[in-house]
Amino acid sequence: MAKWGMVIDLEKCTGCQACSTACQMENNRLPGENYQDVLYYTEGKHPTPQLKWFPRPCMHCEEPSCMHVCPTKATYKTEDGVVLIDWDKCIGCKYCMIACPYGVRFYTDEKPLIEPNIKQVFKGDGDLSWNPPYKGPQQDPKHGVGIQPNGVVSKCNFCYHKISKAPKGTADLDESNPELVEYVPACVRTCAPKARYFGDLDNPNSQVSRLISDKQGTRLLDHTGNKPQVYYVSGGGAASGAVPGTRSNTKA
Ligand code: SF4
Numbered sequence: 515m516a517k518w519g520m521v522i523d524l525e526k527c528t529g530c531q532a533c534s535t536a537c538q539m540e541n542n543r544l545p546g547e548n549y550q551d552v553l554y555y556t557e558g559k560h561p562t563p564q565l566k567w568f569p570r571p572c573m574h575c576e577e578p579s580c581m582h583v584c585p586t587k588a589t590y591k592t593e594d595g596v597v598l599i600d601w602d603k604c605i606g607c608k609y610c611m612i613a614c615p616y617g618v619r620f621y622t623d624e625k626p627l628i629e630p631n632i633k634q635v636f637k638g639d640g641d642l643s644w645n646p647p648y649k650g651p652q653q654d655p656k657h658g659v660g661i662q663p664n665g666v667v668s669k670c671n672f673c674y675h676k677i678s679k680a681p682k683g684t685a686d687l688d689e690s691n692p693e694l695v696e697y698v699p700a701c702v703r704t705c706a707p708k709a710r711y712f713g714d715l716d717n718p719n720s721q722v723s724r725l726i727s728d729k730q731g732t733r734l735l736d737h738t739g740n741k742p743q744v745y746y747v748s749g750g751g752a753a754s755g756a757v758p759g760t761r762s763n764t765k766a
Pocket residue numbers: 571572573574575578579580581597613614615616617618619669740
């Protein structure tokens with residue numbers, strides 16, 4: 515069984531947000547609620563500050579604090595290493611949102627980040643929170659895939675509706691392989707500079723494993739003990755200072 519993980523090369527990432535847009539379309543996201551966000555910040559002081567950016571999906575932690583606090587076991591981990599939410603079990607208590615150190619979960623009934631309230635413009639049918647003009651291919655509440663129902667929490671699912679159908683034993687979901695392209699997560703598939711890699715972290719020969727090893731892959735806020743399955747690398751190795759949360763440690 516694979517242990518799916520992602521590698522993001524910060525040197526290649528141009529901050530274009532194509533990943534965010536592809537994810538919005540694939541996962542019926544509300545405007546402003548990005549499962550796959552790109553955070554912008556400035557570094558350095560006047561007169562030479564620099565604009566920086568940092569792509570940040572759910573980390574699909576090996577030890578997910580969101581899962582440990584969930585009273586209904588709605589948040590769970592699949593055998594292939596993906597952290598999902600069973601919308602049929604979620605009671606919307608938001609404990610998981612407080613426990614996640616990465617701020618990557620969304621509650622349906624929060625005030626919309628962007629006006630007008632698009633949920634009023636495209637009203638949802640039945641239990642669904644809205645009726646997107648663009649619709650992803652699946653509605654699978656047990657795996658937190660599809661249009662978010664009312665009163666539940668959601669987050670990045672690593673495009674579980676795609677990756678779970680990949681042939682067993684696949685080391686890397688490489689979008690340049692025509693036989694695998696349909697299983698590749700939307701953000702990985704759309705990334706023009708090919709800054710994203712997706713594969714089996716347990717396979718020492720997968721490209722993700724080799725990148726992590728060769729380029730000293732770094733995990734965000736690793737001191738929390740959550741053990742993310744999303745790694746960051748850069749040309750000189752992420753440990754050379756490209757990941758914001760680790761910079762002060764690595765310069766010492
Ligand atoms: S990043 Fe947050 S939401 Fe995602 S698995 Fe880790 S603790 Fe849970």
